[in-house]
Amino acid sequence: MTPPAPWTPLPDAPAFPATGFAPLADAIGRLLGTSNDVLLLQGEAVVALEAVAQSLGRPGLRALNIVTSMYGRWFGGWLRRAGAEVQDLVARPGQPISLNAVSEALDAAPFDLVAVVHAESAYGILNPLEEIAALARARGALIVVDAVASVGGHRLEVDGLGLDVAVIGPQKSLGGQAGVSALSISPAAWERVAPADEAPSILSLADLRDGWLATGRLALPGTPSALEFHALAATLARVEQEGLAALQARHADAARAARAGALALTGRAWVSPDRASNLVTAAALPPGITAAAVLAHAPAGHTLSAGVGPGGDGLIRLNHTGPRARKDVVLGDLVALARALGALGHAVDLAAALAAAADA
Template sequence: MNTIQPGFVPLTRAEYDTLTKLLGELLHTQYPPVVIPGEAILGIEAIAASIAAPGRRFLNIVTGPYGTLFGEWLERGGAEVFELRVPFDEVVTAQAVQTAIERSKPHAISFVHAEVVTGGSNPAKEILELARRYDLISVIDSVSAVGGEELPIDSWGADLVAVGMQKALGGPNGVSAVAVSPRGWAFIESNARAPRNSILSLLDLRAPGEGQPFRVPPSIPTLEARALIATLAATEAEGLEQVIRRHEIAAESTAAGLRALGLQGWQRDAARRSTLTTTVRIGDEQLLRIEQPIGIVAPGDGELRGQLLRINHFGASASQEGVETAIKTLAALLEQEATAAIAAVQEVWEAAQ
């Protein structure tokens, strides 16, 4: 029995169409994204369940814990998974990806775009160029990247892309999306094991074609969906390029503050560091070993706890005030004066104006 709570008003078709339109514009795709009724991890698992099958070979790039998890989900579905893994203080190179493609001869390739846990950013555009060259289906976890890094889905030729709105865009985490190209849909439809009548079914959530009957999925949480519409409208008003630029400046100014404090970034290649988080190598510095977050300064997750600190300068914290507060926190932990580090942060923001 379906019980409607007093005062509950389901998402209307007009609101649903507005949501998919705004998502498509955000992701630079002409194909209506699938609205996922839950956190972005649900969309990632739904992708794995929809495409994994015996006889299918995947090259799964692992540069952080979510890559490991996605590979496990593919194997659960019966797929053969070839793993390209690098240390978590590095990201993959296009040359390594090409070599792995030629060795494993996969049907599809999967990777995480921006690794907020490790502070790295994989070369998405170059990897997608290789996917097109070798005629591979491409799968991207861009949950954290969207709004903080460039992501023109159609022009880059991405096939299945999971995105979340709670990081750079500062939106709700109770609803997310998966963008699917026509090639991606064909790859799903040709899989007899793709879920139907399931919370993991992308096919059941697929937006209708022109003139096709459609009922807004009742599982989509109404309040979160309306909050997401408001978030996307605010992003449109600020301008996506400006949102991305704000995150780039936050990352640049954080790096400047760290240098002034004598701290080293966790990611070895400064050019491949994420715009959403900056990770700090702890090394032998015992004063940096915190157990709980202090503002946007957080300890490492899982196996990275005690090895790095993470500065989460995304969303509203991608600001001069947010970065300065984080740098002051680090200076206090180190029992150092923060004046020079704050000046370094301010210099970057002033130069960017």
């Protein structure tokens, strides 16, 4: 007789109450500092980003799309597929966008929409969102922000910055799972959203508006995954228990320690502290040493990683996102990096690096 499979609650998760969706949206609104509508979308945040592009993009729309990683490049592609006229403003590989470049692009031509990623986990960089938003607002353009990585790790006040769309996911700084995403949307952005079609689409914000907001937020369209929404509820409850300010401070502390320790080991900073992400620290590698070589010589069990995209082999990422934003994690990553660099012949002073991290 075949023994029964081990019991697991995963396929038998209790139904998520229909009355529970609106409180989740309200909690996300508080995290984002916004009174705008908040939509919940089933699927990883890339689904929400594509839905925004599909719903706002149309023939005649002129978009300035800031590209500092593959995520920005994808967003521009989705806008083009929807018929928009897109100008990609591409930063140097692995670097944040120059504010002067944004200003010059906005001065050179009129745009209806400006899109930007706030914090980039691919390179551990932070784009100057506040200044970009001010430039876009002054020219009457909608502002669309990919805040998937930054929410919880950096201060983000949607209404204070005048952001029209902010897309988030719980799987980064908030420390949750990736099965549900969310976005806030302003009245001005709603005016630009393509109307609902005869056939409903997961990529239609208008369908979500008509199927959820217009019905009093009593039930999400389709068949929501109970397991994913229970996970989101638990994540948001945990964030509220810790406190948003404390969560942001924990990420900032971890980032300062990682940057200080990495600088002591390599002698080079990837970006200045004001343009560095609190989620991932990019350690610029010494000349002649590649990320692939570091990873090949790192001790077993390490969690170091190379950058993603052009220029990524010139840096090593130390991940201190969400539950990893802790002193012991940062120190462990620094030890792993020091051992790899030492094995490659680079002189390292591990004690000094750990002391720099502890002081920071």
